[in-house]
Every structure is written in C-alpha cells, then in structure tokens.
C-alpha cells in the first residue's frame with residue numbers, strides 16, 4: 366500500500382463506529398468511497414453515523430455488535446462477507462477506559478470488562494475476519510493507546526488491555542509474514558471524545574457528567590486522530606505512536622525508564 370493508495374470500494378469493517386474516533390473514521394472513509402460495515406453497541410449513534418455515510422455516497426451497512434460476544438463478532442464478519450463477498454480491512458477501534466488508583470478500586474470486576482472489550486473484542490473480530498483478509502491480501506488496523514506503550518497512572522487495567530493488543534498483534538504479524546496480510550497498530554494520546562463519560566471509576570460505575578475539561582492544550586480532535594489512523598493504514602505502517610511526547614517516550618524508555626516514569630506520572634489522563 367502506498368501513499369497514493371485509495372480506500373475507494375475497499376470493504377472495511379469498523380468497530381466503535383457510533384462516536385468519537387470511530388465516527389470520524391467512518392465519515393472520512395465514506396467520503397473516500399469505502400464500503401463500510403459499521404459496528405457498535407450504541408444503536409442510535411450507529412444508525413446516525415451510518416445514515417451520514419450513506420448520504421455521502423458510501424455503501425454502508427450497520428450491524429449492532431457487542432465486541433465482547435464471540436458470536437456477534439462472527440455475525441459481523443459474516444454480514445460484511447454476505448454484502449460484498451469479502452473483507453479488505455478490519456479496523457478495530459471500539460474501546461473503553463477507566464480512572465482509579467488500583468489500591469482504591471472497590472469493584473475489581475470491571476478489569477475483566479476492560480479486557481473483554483479492549484483486548485478480546487479485536488481478537489475475536491480478527492479471528493473471524495482473517496480467512497477473508499488472507500484472500501484479499503488485506504490489513505488489520507488496531508487503535509491502541511499511549512497507555513499501551515508506556516503505562517499510565519489511574520489506568521492500570523486499561524493500560525494492560527492495550528499492552529495485550531501490542532503483544533498479540535506483534536506476534537500475529539510474525540505468523541502472517543508472507544501471507545500478504547498487514548497489521549497496523551496506532552496509539553493515540555489525548556483525543557477529544559466521549560470516552561471519559563463511559564470510563565470505569567473505582568466502584569465500577571461511570572461518571573454521571575462528562576468529566577472532560579479542555580485543559581489539555583495538546584488534545585487533538587477525533588477528526589485529526591482519524592486522519593492519522595487512515596494515513597498510517599494507507600502507508601502500511603507497522604506501528605504509529607501519535608504525538609511527539611509518545612514517540613520520544615517509546616524511544617527513550619529502554620535507556621532512561623525512571624525518567625520516563627516521572628513524566629508518565631505527571632500525565633494522569635491518557636483517556
């Protein structure tokens with residue numbers, strides 16, 4: 366895939382499409398003429414985004430999907446294959462976050478939910494889409510996080526689920542060498558989306574009001590993040606760490622881990 370490669374007519378499965386980065390991805394890919402199978406648990410948001418994509422001329426279908434459910438992931442892939450005979454790109458974007466010190470957590474069960482959505486979701490979708498991606502010499506694109514590269518205070522379970530993605534997909538990439546299937550991992554840092562509204566707090570509940578406050582001048586918009594993700598996929602990148610700070614942190618951590626930890630401690634809110 367080169368920089369001039371276009372997503373026109375590409376058959377793309379996109380999870381977490383009802384809002385935030387997923388919605389921006391859907392809109393930008395639709396504008397390029399991609400054929401989209403949009404998935405999310407939020408039926409209303411999903412319908413609105415799918416409608417907007419169709420209005421911009423894209424052949425778009427929406428499939429209500431909870432990515433923690435193996436059968437629903439299987440059905441999602443089957444639906445895309447039924448519509449277009451195959452899959453060119455699987456874009457695993459759905460994810461949820463948390464904010465709590467580990468020693469203050471009162472309901473530990475939400476750690477399983479984080480793993481189920483952020484790790485098992487992409488794993489199940491990949492499992493069912495892989496035979497078709499091999500046929501089309503396609504690409505798996507996964508949205509991870511800065512927390513999945515450097516860790517983050519208040520985000521132990523989230524960071525673990527995103528680290529798991531890097532371990533899984535780096536390993537899968539070695540297995541897929543020579544098959545023509547590529548894997549792109551993209552790690553954003555601060556993006557203005559609704560993710561904080563749905564994050565898990567210490568007792569497993571979600572905040573009653575959107576806790577996002579625009580104090581982080583370095584936050585990017587969902588549209589900017591989506592643009593980088595699409596560009597990374599187009600260029601066939603292995604891994605893209607969005608933001609200079611993250612890039613520098615990843616490069617320097619093996620040499621000065623204590624200093625990187627110091628900076629990570631000061632940046633409490635990767636999502």
Ligand SMILES: NC(=O)c1ccc[n+]([C@@H]2O[C@H](COP(=O)([O-])OP(=O)(O)OC[C@H]3O[C@@H](n4cnc5c(N)ncnc54)[C@H](OP(=O)(O)O)[C@@H]3O)[C@@H](O)[C@H]2O)c1
Nearest residue numbers: 381383385386406407431432459460510555556558559560
């Ligand atoms: N925003 C950031 O600063 C940031 C930074 C680093 C990485 N990321 C990553 O970027 C990705 C997109 O996040 P975002 O910021 O766009 O969040 P978002 O605005 O909350 O969008 C995530 C979407 O995924 C959906 N979803 C949640 N659980 C699901 C499930 N079980 N099955 C299917 N869909 C599900 C959500 O539905 P509901 O709205 O109904 O929950 C929502 O529509 C995530 O993987 C996130 O970890 C975000």
